[in-house]
Amino acid sequence: MIDFIFLYATAISVGLSLLLLLIAGYVFNAAIPEDERSYMDPLPPGLKLFWPLIRIFNYYITSNLPIEYLTKVEKRLQKTGVNYLLNAEEFIAVRILSSIAWLGIGFILMNAMEDGNPIWPLSGILLGFFFPEIWLRDTRKRREKDVIRALPVYLDFISMAVEAGLNFTGALTQAMEKAPRGALYNEFSIVMRDIRSGLSRADSLQRMGDRIDVKDVTTFVRAIIQAERLGSSMKKTLKVQSEQRRNERFQRAEKLAMEAPIKLVAPLIMFIFPVTFIVLGFPIVMKFLGEGLL
Numbered sequence: 001m002i003d004f005i006f007l008y009a010t011a012i013s014v015g016l017s018l019l020l021l022l023i024a025g026y027v028f029n030a031a032i033p034e035d036e037r038s039y040m041d042p043l044p045p046g047l048k049l050f051w052p053l054i055r056i057f058n059y060y061i062t063s064n065l066p067i068e069y070l071t072k073v074e075k076r077l078q079k080t081g082v083n084y085l086l087n088a089e090e091f092i093a094v095r096i097l098s099s100i101a102w103l104g105i106g107f108i109l110m111n112a113m114e115d116g117n118p119i120w121p122l123s124g125i126l127l128g129f130f131f132p133e134i135w136l137r138d139t140r141k142r143r144e145k146d147v148i149r150a151l152p153v154y155l156d157f158i159s160m161a162v163e164a165g166l167n168f169t170g171a172l173t174q175a176m177e178k179a180p181r182g183a184l185y186n187e188f189s190i191v192m193r194d195i196r197s198g199l200s201r202a203d204s205l206q207r208m209g210d211r212i213d214v215k216d217v218t219t220f221v222r223a224i225i226q227a228e229r230l231g232s233s234m235k236k237t238l239k240v241q242s243e244q245r246r247n248e249r250f251q252r253a254e255k256l257a258m259e260a261p262i263k264l265v266a267p268l269i270m271f272i273f274p275v276t277f278i279v280l281g282f283p284i285v286m287k288f289l290g291e292g293l294l
Helices: 002-030 045-049 051-060 067-080 088-112 119-163 168-178 183-196 201-212 215-230 234-290
Strands: none
Touching: 045 051, 051 088, 067 088, 067 119, 067 201, 088 119, 119 168, 119 183, 119 215, 119 234, 168 183, 183 201, 201 215, 215 234
């Protein structure tokens, strides 16, 4: 009877605590101004579920961090394209929320294993805090590969449009209509928006090169800016850049093809060869055992 009362009281306490937390979250969230996400990407379902908590951390904690640190984080987000989804304050809020969530998971594991070692919650905090950073690094690598893969296609379209008589801006518009969507499409969209807002073409392209920070794009931007300043033929410059990027893509493919046999050596030695020896040797060993030779 006493255990039943204790369990009942514990359930009521937990329920009231959760209710108070929900009420407090609603009150804090109601005091926060509405987000302006007209020019941002839609939130994924997992992030949208915890977005009210992220807004609370953003408004009351991360927005008060030093501006130098926020600027540094914002530049990193720009290089990964995540700035279309989160700003610096929101990304830091995600890291804090992730740390709290993994802390809870650490306590659950500690209780489930009946181990009082605090290494579990501490590891949860570290994992939760650095997990968004790992995700950001992987996102940057995928974005760089996407940009490098799509750049020769865009250059081919731009070069053909310029040869047909269009200027660079018109050729870029035609390329954006025909070429595949992706990270490079988003960056060229920003370039077109900057040009329409009054920024020069050279400055718009330079800003794109700084945002992406990929060697192939930087080389292309410098060549276009130099051709524009020196009065060189834009048609010839684009053709040379298109051929160069295409040759570099073939060279990268050949390099990967040559590296494939070397990368297969370790899996062959560790997994395939032992299994092959077992399959070949098992009948021989069984025959020797049957004849009493072993």
